[in-house]
Amino acid sequence: MNKINRFILCVIDDVRAEHFFDFINKGLLPTFKKLMENGIYSDNCITDFPSVTFPTHVSIITGTYTGDYRRESCHGVPLYNWMGRDTSPPYLRCYGSRKLQIYKINEDMGRKCKTILEMVGEENTTSISQFINRGTKYFFPENKIKLIYYYLLIKHSRNLKKMMARANTMVIYKLLENFKKPKNFFGNNEPPLGSLIWFVSSDILMHLFGYDSQLYISNLIHIDKVMGILLDNLEKMGYLNDTALAITADHGNYGAKKVGDLNNFFIRNNLTHYHPIKRIKANMNLAEFGAVGFFNFKGSKTTPFKYGWTHPTLKEMESYGPKRVNLFKELFKIEGTCLMYHRDDDNTYKKGKILIKRKCKKIGKIISGAIEYRGTSTNFQTKYLSENDDEDVFGYLSDKVANKMVNNKFHSIQEWMDATHHLDFPIYPDLISRHFKNPRSSDIIISTDGSVVYNITHGKKKNNNKYSHDIGLRNSSIVPLIIGGSPEIPQKEIFYCKSTDIVPTLLKMLGKKPHESVIGKSLI
Numbered sequence: 001m002n003k004i005n006r007f008i009l010c011v012i013d014d015v016r017a018e019h020f021f022d023f024i025n026k027g028l029l030p031t032f033k034k035l036m037e038n039g040i041y042s043d044n045c046i047t048d049f050p051s052v053t054f055p056t057h058v059s060i061i062t063g064t065y066t067g068d069y070r071r072e073s074c075h076g077v078p079l080y081n082w083m084g085r086d087t088s089p090p091y092l093r094c095y096g097s098r099k100l101q102i103y104k105i106n107e108d109m110g111r112k113c114k115t116i117l118e119m120v121g122e123e124n125t126t127s128i129s130q131f132i133n134r135g136t137k138y139f140f141p142e143n144k145i146k147l148i149y150y151y152l153l154i155k156h157s158r159n160l161k162k163m164m165a166r167a168n169t170m171v172i173y174k175l176l177e178n179f180k181k182p183k184n185f186f187g188n189n190e191p192p193l194g195s196l197i198w199f200v201s202s203d204i205l206m207h208l209f210g211y212d213s214q215l216y217i218s219n220l221i222h223i224d225k226v227m228g229i230l231l232d233n234l235e236k237m238g239y240l241n242d243t244a245l246a247i248t249a250d251h252g253n254y255g256a257k258k259v260g261d262l263n264n265f266f267i268r269n270n271l272t273h274y275h276p277i278k279r280i281k282a283n284m285n286l287a288e289f290g291a292v293g294f295f296n297f298k299g300s301k302t303t304p305f306k307y308g309w310t311h312p313t314l315k316e317m318e319s320y321g322p323k324r325v326n327l328f329k330e331l332f333k334i335e336g337t338c339l340m341y342h343r344d345d346d347n348t349y350k351k352g353k354i355l356i357k358r359k360c361k362k363i364g365k366i367i368s369g370a371i372e373y374r375g376t377s378t379n380f381q382t383k384y385l386s387e388n389d390d391e392d393v394f395g396y397l398s399d400k401v402a403n404k405m406v407n408n409k410f411h412s413i414q415e416w417m418d419a420t421h422h423l424d425f426p427i428y429p430d431l432i433s434r435h436f437k438n439p440r441s442s443d444i445i446i447s448t449d450g451s452v453v454y455n456i457t458h459g460k461k462k463n464n465n466k467y468s469h470d471i472g473l474r475n476s477s478i479v480p481l482i483i484g485g486s487p488e489i490p491q492k493e494i495f496y497c498k499s500t501d502i503v504p505t506l507l508k509m510l511g512k513k514p515h516e517s518v519i520g521k522s523l524i
Contacts, residue, residue: 132196
């Protein structure tokens with residue numbers, strides 16, 4: 001049998017698992033069907049919280065989750081857009097901005113985790129359009145000028161369908177160049193041991209036209225086609241039999257009924273958005289809000305910085321700003337809001353409590369609960385508590401398996417996955433707690449049920465697109481996974497797994513050990 005000597009990890013942005021495998025069953029994706037039938041696959045792979053690009057990508061590529069990246073083995077990227085409070089004045093991170101802050105993401109991850117490219121050692125590695133690429137020997141686009149060209153090429157084409165196809169093709173042919181002429185990229189004749197590729201076109205089309213549009217579906221068919229070209233060329237060069245190809249997505253998607261407006265909410269409560277120039281008068285920052293909103297508020301505690309921001313206490317948030325509003329009540333008045341999460345006072349990275357609430361239509365009131373956590377990233381446990389015997393925030397009590405976890409005991413991430421992989425909000429007690437341990441996380445998180453989206457980034461409305469992703473429902477949090485290629489890969493259906501399992505699985509195939517920060521486990 002052929003030993004597995006290399007891997008290619010491919011992320012197709014914005015693909016819901018049920019759609020992906022439905023397209024396979026309908027014969028629309030023959031390349032992916034071939035890989036599925038001759039390898040490992042799962043139609044129930046659980047992504048990270050929140051289910052948005054970049055924090056999910058980082059988790060896929062490092063095999064770990066976020067947390068207090070300064071003290072424990074984890075990564076430091078909580079969101080696509082976030083507020084950093086460790087400088088004066090605070091800074092606003094926006095990886096999708098024209099300021100090209102995407103280049104800062106490898107630094108933002110922190111040094112207590114490693115990418116899979118770093119874990120394979122001093123081998124030839126390549127990354128095509130995947131910016132989470134610390135440890136790569138070659139990266140495309142190589143510099144900011146090429147990135148600007150690449151960005152404009154995709155975002156502002158008059159013939160969108162043609163340009164998406166060109167972008168997909170570019171990813172594959174650039175990767176194939178690394179295999180055909182490795183000396184041009186690495187200085188020796190060895191093809192890359194590890195490769196990362198990212199198809200972003202599907203995300204652009206989903207937001208613009210929806211997951212059910214012909215453009216979106218046609219683009220997935222084209223990605224399948226160019227992946228077929230990759231497999232054919234690898235086979236001709238003699239590399240396919242010793243290569244593992246992992247195919248996954250960062251998140252799923254959903255369609256809202258309307259786009260909401262928050263202008264009156266801010267004015268009514270005298271809440272002013274932070275801007276680096278207007279920092280003195282500001283008292284809040286809404287980092288991002290699709291259907292899940294991440295709110296930062298300025299605490300009264302003094303800092304070493306003149307314009308520093310601390311996290312406010314619960315008491316401060318109950319009487320906040322010039323109008324002394326109760327934020328916990330006011331935020332629930334935002335149209336469509338049904339969930340709320342926030343940290344307790346005096347939490348540490350080793351232990352603490354997350355307070356959670358849900359607006360329950362069934363009993364006509366807001367029900368409360370809590371998540372207690374203990375331990376650091378790699379030995380982490382959480383306890384899920386509900387104040388109501390009949391209703392709980394995540395709906396676990398109504399399930400005969402998950403209800404056994406609401407037992408006043410601490411549980412590991414594996415235990416949560418075993419009990420909640422089939423439900424909405426899978427492994428959320430674990431994931432939400434990890435998110436709030438990150439000092440870059442927000443103060444209060446609210447969520448709609450997906451019927452209303454707001455499309456706000458750092459206080460500014462970006463568009464009127466109704467299609468999005470970020471909520472904890474299965475249509476957004478469950479992604480596909482296929483690992484195929486080499487005949488040495490077993491033919492096996494995995495009934496459920498998590499996206500952090502990909503890294504240790506690929507490393508085991510290569511005979512290499514994962515970094516100590518890796519949370520996932522091998523699927524073989």
